[in-house]
Amino acid sequence: MRVALFVTCLADAMFPQVGRATVELLERLGHEVVFPEAQTCCGQMHINTGYQREAVRLVEHQVDTFAGYEAIVAPSGSCVGSIRHQHATVARRAGRVALSHRAEELGERTYELSEFLVDVLGVTDVGARFPHRVTYHPTCHSLRMLRVGDRPLRLLREVRDIDLVELPGADQCCGFGGTFALKNADTSAAMLSDKLRNVLSTGASVVSAGDSSCLMHMGGGLSRLSTVAGTTARPVHLAEILAAT
CATH class of the missing domain: 3.40.50 (Rossmann fold)
Structure with a gap:
C-alpha cells in the first residue's frame, strides 16, 4: 500500500524521531511511505482557540495536499481527531459546502497510527522489541x-x-x-x-x-x-x- 505520512507540527519541529519511527515501522511492514512536502499545520490550534475563519484556508490546504492518497497516517490522535471531526464542520460554517464534502472524504482516509495498523493492515505483532x-x-x-x-x-x-x-x-x-x-x-x-x-x-x-x-x-x-x-x-x-x- 502507498501511504502518505502526515507528520504534524510537533513532530516536524520538535520530535522528528517520531516521524522517522513511523516511516521505519510502515516500511518494515512492506508499505511505501511518501511525504507530501506541501503539508503544513492542519489548523487544529486555530480551530480550538476560536479562529475558525482563519482555519478554513488550512483545511482547504490539507484537503488539496493529501488528495489522491489511498491512506494518510499520522502519529497523533489529536491531529487526526481534528481532521476527522472538525474540518468538515469548519468548512460548512464558512459556507464552503463543496470543501466540507471533500474534508469528510479526507477524514475517512486519515488514520491515527494504531488505528491504521490494527484496523487497516490487520496486524498487532509488528516485530518490535523493547526491553523496558x-x-x-x-x-x-x-x-x-x-x-x-x-x-x-x-x-x-x-x-x-x-x-x-x-x-x-x-x-x-x-x-x-x-x-x-x-x-x-x-x-x-x-x-x-x-x-x-x-x-x-x-x-x-x-x-x-x-x-x-x-x-x-x-x-x-x-x-x-x-x-x-x-x-x-x-x-x-x-x-x-x-x-x-
Missing part, C-alpha cells in the same frame, strides 16, 4: 474523539521483552490540552501532578502515548522531578516503541 518497563497513557483525543480503545495496548502487548504495566487513572487527562495549559496553568499543573504520581507508582522507566503533545507535557514534568526526586522515567512515543527492534 512501560506504562501507557491514552490521550484524550485518541480516547474520546477517535475511540481507539485498546488498539495501542494490543500492539504493545505483542512487543518482545516489554514489561507492560497498567497505568492507574489512565483515562484521566494529563493536563496539557493545547492552549489550556497556558490559559489555565495552575489547573494544568495540578492535573499533571496527579498523572505523574500515577506514572511513577507503576515503577515504569517509560511512559508512552500516541501524541507528542501530551508526552511533551509529561516529559517536562518528569525532567523537573528528576532533579528533586531522582526519577529516570522518560516519555517515548508509541511509534518509537513499535519501530524498535
Whole structure:
C-alpha cells in the first residue's frame, strides 16, 4: 500500500524521531511511505482557540495536499481527531459546502497510527522489541474523539521483552490540552501532578502515548522531578516503541 505520512507540527519541529519511527515501522511492514512536502499545520490550534475563519484556508490546504492518497497516517490522535471531526464542520460554517464534502472524504482516509495498523493492515505483532518497563497513557483525543480503545495496548502487548504495566487513572487527562495549559496553568499543573504520581507508582522507566503533545507535557514534568526526586522515567512515543527492534 502507498501511504502518505502526515507528520504534524510537533513532530516536524520538535520530535522528528517520531516521524522517522513511523516511516521505519510502515516500511518494515512492506508499505511505501511518501511525504507530501506541501503539508503544513492542519489548523487544529486555530480551530480550538476560536479562529475558525482563519482555519478554513488550512483545511482547504490539507484537503488539496493529501488528495489522491489511498491512506494518510499520522502519529497523533489529536491531529487526526481534528481532521476527522472538525474540518468538515469548519468548512460548512464558512459556507464552503463543496470543501466540507471533500474534508469528510479526507477524514475517512486519515488514520491515527494504531488505528491504521490494527484496523487497516490487520496486524498487532509488528516485530518490535523493547526491553523496558512501560506504562501507557491514552490521550484524550485518541480516547474520546477517535475511540481507539485498546488498539495501542494490543500492539504493545505483542512487543518482545516489554514489561507492560497498567497505568492507574489512565483515562484521566494529563493536563496539557493545547492552549489550556497556558490559559489555565495552575489547573494544568495540578492535573499533571496527579498523572505523574500515577506514572511513577507503576515503577515504569517509560511512559508512552500516541501524541507528542501530551508526552511533551509529561516529559517536562518528569525532567523537573528528576532533579528533586531522582526519577529516570522518560516519555517515548508509541511509534518509537513499535519501530524498535
